[in-house]
Amino acid sequence: MNFIENGSVTSPIGFKGAGICGSVKPSNTTKRDIALISSDVICNTAAVFTKNLVKSSAIIVTQRNIENGKAQAVIVNSGNANTCNADGEEKAERMCELAAQALNIDKEDVIVASTGVIGQPLPIEPFEKSVPELGKIMSENGGTDVAEAIMTTDTVKKETAVTVEIGGKTVTIGAVAKGSGMIHINMGTMLSFVTTDAAISSDMLKAALTEAVEKSYNMVSVDGDTSTNDTLAILANGMAGNEEITSRNEDYRIFTDALMAICKSMAKKLAADGEGATKLIVCSVSGAKTAADAKRVAKSVICSSLVKAAMFGADANWGRVLCAIGYSGCDVDVTLVDVSFRSKAGDIKVCENGAGIDFSEELAKKILLENEIEIIVGLNDGDGCAEAYGCDLTYDYVKINGDYRT
């Protein structure tokens, strides 16, 4: 498996994309905010959505459109979430219609997604004007414009692609994502679209996506708020020419591992670019009684506001890590717990058997001043392992969210 330099959602064979500034938010007159992704041929598709009861109208329309396991395009906008609006479904339907017309496909084969402020009516005029334009500029190099168009408070574009050999054929998987705030476990992504030229049935695609999500997007938290618009969709057009994957065979395993690698890479990008974040925090837990316990502990540490603030301050306050382990809800023997911090500046053990040990505050500071920190928790009570991804809590998180609507 190889990561492709400058890989994007249009790296797989037969995929095109484009992004345009449609001024969905009237104050935005420069940044791309409407995007299209399309496949030359119809795709098998699978998707997962937010667990929030309050759902964007876009999700309701998408769920209807992909019920048959098929899709050929994605239309997406930033600047407005199209959530909690009386006429939201109608607008989302119209977005699909416009995309279908521009691409000369069926409107029922379009996935629609929106991200931005909740509860403000979505203006449809920007789409009426811009989507026909988008249809004309669709390109195999358009992936990166899609990545820009779906950004909200994101500070960097999030895209990647890998190639992998499946049955003697080179299969490519590409991905784009946005997400910075309102990010939490299940689903911690806001929006992500994955494309592949692999031939794989809708059922196996759903299985692979579920497996991959469980260890990637579902292990990210920025601020504990579960968004209303989270959508992760994958489209597989089969153009790589491999024998279609229709069971959990070896090809399925290779495909799923590659998909997992893509999703983990994107999950880390989301966490590292969490609103206001200055560092990526990875919490690795081992020695739990079960894998489920390990996940709960890792998530609890990553989600602790106090741990996050300590990481921002490069303060080796391991007591807060223990505190978060203690309220995780898992049956942990506190007297067995070890905690270390690691970064490229080195690693340092700070707690052994649930109690503090002497350590160099100077070295700890040096380690924690890096921008990728690993908190290593050893529960020493079994074989369960897990990793969760988060970020520090900073002044800028508060600044960004203190007045988001204006």
Add this chain to the structure above:
Amino acid sequence: MNFIENGSVTSPIGFKGAGICGSVKPSNTTKRDIALISSDVICNTAAVFTKNLVKSSAIIVTQRNIENGKAQAVIVNSGNANTCNADGEEKAERMCELAAQALNIDKEDVIVASTGVIGQPLPIEPFEKSVPELGKIMSENGGTDVAEAIMTTDTVKKETAVTVEIGGKTVTIGAVAKGSGMIHINMGTMLSFVTTDAAISSDMLKAALTEAVEKSYNMVSVDGDTSTNDTLAILANGMAGNEEITSRNEDYRIFTDALMAICKSMAKKLAADGEGATKLIVCSVSGAKTAADAKRVAKSVICSSLVKAAMFGADANWGRVLCAIGYSGCDVDVTLVDVSFRSKAGDIKVCENGAGIDFSEELAKKILLENEIEIIVGLNDGDGCAEAYGCDLTYDYVKINGDYRT
């Protein structure tokens, strides 16, 4: 029921208190940090503690000492949590011993509590030196020094007292609390001690405390972190002379309502003084299918980092309130939900039937610029009601917690 002006934990008959600067944290040379509370006679007692598996040694010793439902004094310190220390229990025992010697009572009748940084050995010398001193300065006016001594990042002392008629006698209940960060539901308090001269059995005291806590301290969240040291203890010495409350009779009801009022008042003080907070946020939920549902929804709103940041920015971003309702885990019909904001500057409805309505942004801003904001959620689907207490999320929360240990 009347709140007493300048009421404190030593307002009830027969209680004394004192606080002293013992330099538990060597850098502290001015603030009181060790305190004693005592009763002239043995008390019935009840207490509730943190649900965190990681517990202060003080809690373990206290649980042992009050197993018989009796206590006569409290020794408490700030500056060090005495948690995750190999010799913690020994130190907590010694604190009880010193208090008992100073007060000439049994060491098994002493409640011990600590608050401060986790995982640093507790220095015992400050207690050896200061507790005998404390014994000499115990006074009926000492309550307010106790309130100071238990503060950590608190910016104000938290104390109050009420009187109530029970069976023709005037009964007084006093309380002191500390808590600012690491505050969450179950128990959102860190430390609180309640004293009363009521005559009430240990069993009924436990019942009354459980009832009161459920609607007060258990409905507060500052930052979602459950502390390792949370302790709420009540001591009843019977000196008011009322007939002892031994069943759930009318006297029990009057007593419990008064205790509830005290606890709610203290819960609001904790929330309003949340680390870095500039405002108290009360979320009132009505119309839930059940009272339990109402509680979950109210807590979910109060705990949302995005709602908290919006309140800091006085931004009427009600979409985030709906979002938090949606992920609360309750079966809510989103299309029935109404949301209003209220403060002493007025009130304004911003969402009706799950969708935005036109409202004056100017008035909304004016309302949200006040320092006590109520978020009123109508679920319109039943009779369940609840209130939860929180605060806004500010730059200062991050500042305070970025480098707490130094």
